[in-house]
Amino acid sequence: MSNQYQPVLSTAGAETLPDLDHLLDADTFTAPDVPWHVLVWNDPVNLMSYVSYVFRSYFGYDRAKAEKLMMTVHTEGKATVFTGSKEEAERHTSALHTWGLWATFERAES
Amino acid sequence: MAQGFKSTPRGYTARFTPEEVQVLTQLFEDVALTLEPDEEAATDPLADLVGISENAQIPTDPALARMLPVASNDPEMADEFRRFTELSLRRGKIANLNMAAMDARSGDLALDAEHAHAWATALNDVRLTLATRLELKTEKDAARISQMTEWKDVETTDQYMALLYNFITWLQDSLMEAMLSQLDD
Structure with missing residues (x-):
């Protein structure tokens, strides 16, 4: 039973983190192709x-x-x-x- | 009377009187001294070794501020740039000024490419320093200062500095024309 819960967490993590990265990129980092x-x-x-x-x-x-x-x-x-x-x-x-x-x-x- | 720089088979040659040698070495050494980093600023030996200043700020001395300029209109970026580059910039300039001061002592110069490069930047830093002391800010100031060329007219410290400035300007221009003549078109 306890095993059923974990995939949900890890899926959520996989979906959330890239979004966060994207947000950070846009705010504080420069896209590499901007001269x-x-x-x-x-x-x-x-x-x-x-x-x-x-x-x-x-x-x-x-x-x-x-x-x-x-x-x-x-x-x-x-x-x-x-x-x-x-x-x-x-x-x-x-x-x-x-x-x-x-x-x-x-x-x-x- | 000095002989300006010429490109010859022996290198970039120039000749100075003993009085001119004294003035040149003094100027190179004075500017090198101005550029010495603050002793207190370099406290972390590792940071010092890799050339990072822990607390680099825009210099309050206008001559130093011109030689170590603000690199970005974004203050944060400018600060970071200064932290990582200022110490090596100061050391590079000091090395060139010291090399030029050593060379000048003989009074009879024949410079190779490395020494000519040191002279070009050293003379430039001397001019930047004298220009800030003379409050040379506009083309109009430059035109006014360029008229001071006669020793017999010198009565004030500013007039003396203007005369030195014009001498160094003439010398640097002769060196740059000689160095330009050695580049491929």
């Missing part, structure tokens, strides 16, 4: 030659792309220099801080 951006902000100190050099040597961007990004930072106040996973975005932000650029990371607007 993140790394932004570089303008300041009146960093030299154009320096910023171009960082974009070329660190990201491996060619001269045209690096200079276009540098000019976007300069004229528009900021530029998105990288889009990808959160982990990569954090790593690039940290590297750009080592270079002395004013970089931030954020979730891309969907």
Whole structure:
């Protein structure tokens, strides 16, 4: 008799837990396919030659792309220099801080 | 009078007078000292070993706040990022500044790629520090400060700092142009 009760419990558990996971996912975790951006902000100190050099040597961007990004930072106040996973975005932000650029990371607007 | 950086077969060369050597080493060492982590902040040796700060906060010194910037507009995310990255960021910058200070002493430089990289970031951190002390915030401030280029015009501490700032700016730009010339197009 006592054995009859257990399957009910375990079934209930199996149905409830995934729901809870789903709820947690939606509230506190980011879906893995939502991209993140790394932004570089303008300041009146960093030299154009320096910023171009960082974009070329660190990201491996060619001269045209690096200079276009540098000019976007300069004229528009900021530029998105990288889009990808959160982990990569954090790593690039940290590297750009080592270079002395004013970089931030954020979730891309969907 | 200094000779700015040039790309040569011997590496990135530059030459400084003894007075310039003194100014450069002093600036590199001062900024390195500013970046030293708080002794009290690093109390857990294991956390310290793996480079985690237990209690990292936005620095109150504006020069430090610029060199160790806020990484996210989400305060919680920014805090966590700082906890995990600030200590290694400080140590990396200090290492580059110390390397540049050692190199500067000879007055006659021929830098390989590793040392040139250290100089590029060290000169940048010196400029970021001087710029905050000079309250350089806008392009207009930058234009005003860039006019101070003559020793004979220096009468105040700010004018002296502006002169140093312009010297370091000129030096860094010569290095970056030389380093850019070595990249493939």
